Amino acid sequence: MLELEQVETYYGKVQALKGISFRVEERGIVTLLGANGAGKTTTLRTISGLIPLSRGTIRFSGERIENRSPERIVKRGISHVPEGRDLFPDLTVDENLAMGAYTRKDRNEIQRSLKRVFDSFPALGKRRKQHAGTLSGGEQQMLAIGRALMSTPRLILLDEPSLGLAPLLVQEIFKIIREINQEGTTILLVEQNANMALQVAQYGYVLETGRVALQGDTSQLLQDRHVRETYLAIKR
Amino acid sequence: MIIQVIVSGIATGCIYALMALGLTLIYKSTEHVNFAQGDMSMISGFIAFTFFQLLRLPLRLSLCLALLSSVAIGLLMYRLLIRPAIKAPHFNIFIITLGASIVIQSFSGLVWSYDQFPFPSVFPNRNMTIGMIRLNAISVGIIGVTGLLMLMLFLFFKCTKIGTAMRAVSQSQRAALLMGINVKRSFALTWAISGLISGIAALLIAPVIFLSTRMGLVVINGFAGAILGGWGSIPGAVLGGIGLGILENVAPYYFPSQIRNIIPFAVLVGVLVIKPTGIMGEERRKRV
Numbered sequence: 001m002l003e004l005e006q007v008e009t010y011y012g013k014v015q016a017l018k019g020i021s022f023r024v025e026e027r028g029i030v031t032l033l034g035a036n037g038a039g040k041t042t043t044l045r046t047i048s049g050l051i052p053l054s055r056g057t058i059r060f061s062g063e064r065i066e067n068r069s070p071e072r073i074v075k076r077g078i079s080h081v082p083e084g085r086d087l088f089p090d091l092t093v094d095e096n097l098a099m100g101a102y103t104r105k106d107r108n109e110i111q112r113s114l115k116r117v118f119d120s121f122p123a124l125g126k127r128r129k130q131h132a133g134t135l136s137g138g139e140q141q142m143l144a145i146g147r148a149l150m151s152t153p154r155l156i157l158l159d160e161p162s163l164g165l166a167p168l169l170v171q172e173i174f175k176i177i178r179e180i181n182q183e184g185t186t187i188l189l190v191e192q193n194a195n196m197a198l199q200v201a202q203y204g205y206v207l208e209t210g211r212v213a214l215q216g217d218t219s220q221l222l223q224d225r226h227v228r229e230t231y232l233a234i235k236r
Numbered sequence: 237m238i239i240q241v242i243v244s245g246i247a248t249g250c251i252y253a254l255m256a257l258g259l260t261l262i263y264k265s266t267e268h269v270n271f272a273q274g275d276m277s278m279i280s281g282f283i284a285f286t287f288f289q290l291l292r293l294p295l296r297l298s299l300c301l302a303l304l305s306s307v308a309i310g311l312l313m314y315r316l317l318i319r320p321a322i323k324a325p326h327f328n329i330f331i332i333t334l335g336a337s338i339v340i341q342s343f344s345g346l347v348w349s350y351d352q353f354p355f356p357s358v359f360p361n362r363n364m365t366i367g368m369i370r371l372n373a374i375s376v377g378i379i380g381v382t383g384l385l386m387l388m389l390f391l392f393f394k395c396t397k398i399g400t401a402m403r404a405v406s407q408s409q410r411a412a413l414l415m416g417i418n419v420k421r422s423f424a425l426t427w428a429i430s431g432l433i434s435g436i437a438a439l440l441i442a443p444v445i446f447l448s449t450r451m452g453l454v455v456i457n458g459f460a461g462a463i464l465g466g467w468g469s470i471p472g473a474v475l476g477g478i479g480l481g482i483l484e485n486v487a488p489y490y491f492p493s494q495i496r497n498i499i500p501f502a503v504l505v506g507v508l509v510i511k512p513t514g515i516m517g518e519e520r521r522k523r524v
Contacts, residue, residue: 048414074416086411088404098397099404103416151416 001026001186002047002078002155007056007066009039009046016042018210019056024155029177029187031197031218033231034207040190041083043207044157047188048080049073060155075103079153083160085144089133093124096132096143100150110150117146120176138169145176155186162193174200194231198222206231239369241489242482247375247444249481250382254437255458256465256473257389258430263468264406265426267326268318271333273434274455275340276313280306280431281438281447282348285355295356303435310431314424322423337452344449357443378440385436386474389429402426457500464504466517475516480504 002024009017017039024030032040045051047058049070058066065073079100088096097117101110118125121142127135132143141161148156158177162170174196181187191197198204198218206214206227214226221227228234255273262270284302287293293301317332324332359377363370393399405412405422412419438451445451457480465476480500487499507515 050410050413070413071416071418074414080414082411082414086408086414088407088411090407091400091404095400095404098400099412099415099417102397102401147415 001061002188003057003059004043004047005057005059007043007046007053007058009042009051009053011042011051016210017046017053020207020210020212021056022205022212022215024186024188025203027181027184027186028203029181029189029201031189031191031201031204032207033191033194033197033204033221033227035230036192037209038207039210040207041159042210044080044159044188044190047073047157048078050080071103074151074153077152077154078157079148079151079155080157081144081148081159081161084163085140087132087140087143087147090131092129092131093135093143094128096147097150100147103151109152113150113152117149120149120179121146137164138166138172141165141169141173142176145173145180149180149185153185155188156180158187158189160190160192162191162196170196194227198232238486238489240371241485243371243379244375245482245485246478247372247378247481248485249461249478250378251437251441251454251477252457252461252480253474253477254382254385254433254440255455256462256477257386257470258433258437259455259458259462260468260470260473261426261430261433264470265402266318266322266423268329269326269333270313270430271330271455272313272337272340272452273430273458274452275337275344276306276309276431276452277434277438277454278449278452279309279340279344280435281355281442281451282344282449284439284442285348285353285447288356289353296358299358299439302439303432306431306435306438307428308431310427310429310434311424313431314427318427319420319423337455341449341452348449350449352446352448355442355447358439361443374443378444381436381440385433398425460501460504463514464507466514469514469516469518472514472516476514479515 005021006019007017008015008019020043032043034040042051046053049068053066057064060076060078065076088099097114101113104110123139124142124146127139132140135143145161161173161177165173170193177187177200189197189201198221201218204216204218204221205212214224258273259270262268280302283305284298287298287301288295313336317336318329321329321332357374359374362373364373364376393403401412401417402422402425404415405417405419409419441454458477461477461480462473464480465472483500483503484496488496
């Protein structure tokens with residue numbers, strides 16, 4: 001469904017991605033692992049059109065989407081839940097969700113999506129008129145995911161959804177990620193929490209300094225000595 | 237008598253509030269400070285003047301054309317000066333707009349001279365009586381138009397999808413891009429609205445203070461109003477501007493009339509000493 005081929009991206013003069021290739025199959029959950037600065041967030045931002053790519057191709061459902069505007073990429077069906085949630089803090093929960101549906105026109109369809117978001121996240125339903133900046137960390141993450149769902153994406157890019165959340169909430173968020181996937185949405189997940197990510201995903205890529213260092217089924221990666229030592233902090 | 241003074245103070249304050257509002261909208265969207273706001277206003281006044289005085293078009297038509305050009309002026313400012321430098325530090329943009337202010341003023345001086353010209357008001361220049369109070373119709377007109385404009389802007393930003401998107405852009409450009417919002421278009425729209433507000437301000441104030449190429453200096457009072465109310469706050473800009481206007485009109489009523497230009501700024505300094513963020517200003521809320 002999504003296919004990156006030899007993608008290179010620069011931040012100013014620094015090369016952040018040095019030729020990354022990977023695939024995400026339809027209806028799958030794929031995770032990108034790696035340390036800080038490995039290029040995970042840059043990869044997601046390149047896919048969603050926030051950063052121009054200097055080389056390589058990105059295909060989505062067979063169509064080339066590299067260097068399209070974020071607006072056109074959202075319309076194609078890719079939604080990005082950014083690092084650190086990046087909500088609109090002074091807009092209400094309702095307004096944040098409405099912005100998620102910005103590219104859509106049909107009011108009835110939007111209402112239906114809104115209802116689905118509140119079904120998945122009942123906590124948000126009680127805070128519809130509250131400013132996003134006043135929500136708790138867990139609620140903010142739910143709102144960020146809900147906002148991304150409002151564009152009825154076929155593929156969701158999730159950047160560190162567990163960041164800064166208590167362990168119980170992390171479990172909750174991963175349960176929701178599974179549910180979203182079971183309803184038919186493909187997921188590309190970036191995580192520091194490698195343990196959780198490898199449990200929920202079927203396939204994983206390990207990024208190291210802008211390159212794919214390792215890839216495989218998550219069951220294999222969980223057994224891999226390098227992954228265990230570096231990302232799961234398990235000693236032999 | 238004091239009520240009349242206060243009402244004419246509110247009318248003056250409305251002009252400051254409109255200036256402050258134009259400044260604040262631009263600041264909130266891109267954090268740029270537009271020193272040329274007053275001169276954008278002045279040039280709209282002269283465009284109206286050109287239409288009805290020199291080209292002999294009907295007054296109302298001239299004023300409508302001037303408002304259309306004020307929107308165009310806002311868009312031109314954005315497209316020619318701001319967008320090419322959008323990645324420059326904000327201080328550089330401030331200097332760019334300061335330069336634009338000087339250029340517009342000198343250019344207008346060349347075209348229209350530095351004289352003062354009388355400017356007709358759409359409102360009749362007579363007094364109206366409400367109960368015991370006699371009010372000047374021009375003041376009431378200024379207050380009415382300003383109030384209506386504020387209400388329309390409030391509804392636009394609060395209730396329309398585009399208005400909400402513009403607020404979203406002012407809070408996080410990156411997230412707004414990810415929603416599929418066209419951020420550049422949102423900036424352009426902000427400048428267009430700001431231009432329109434400056435145009436309306438010109439048409440309201442020119443009949444009171446005469447039309448002149450120096451009237452753009454009213455931007456200073458706009459800044460003072462916006463800072464008094466709390467820089468970056470829209471309700472603050474409105475309240476600060478109106479408060480400043482009232483002070484400026486009421487002070488000479490009790491003190492020697494030379495105090496007129498001193499009191500507002502003395503109060504501004506006083507307020508900022510007690511509350512550095514201004515009346516409605518708040519500490520920047522932590523971003524999520």
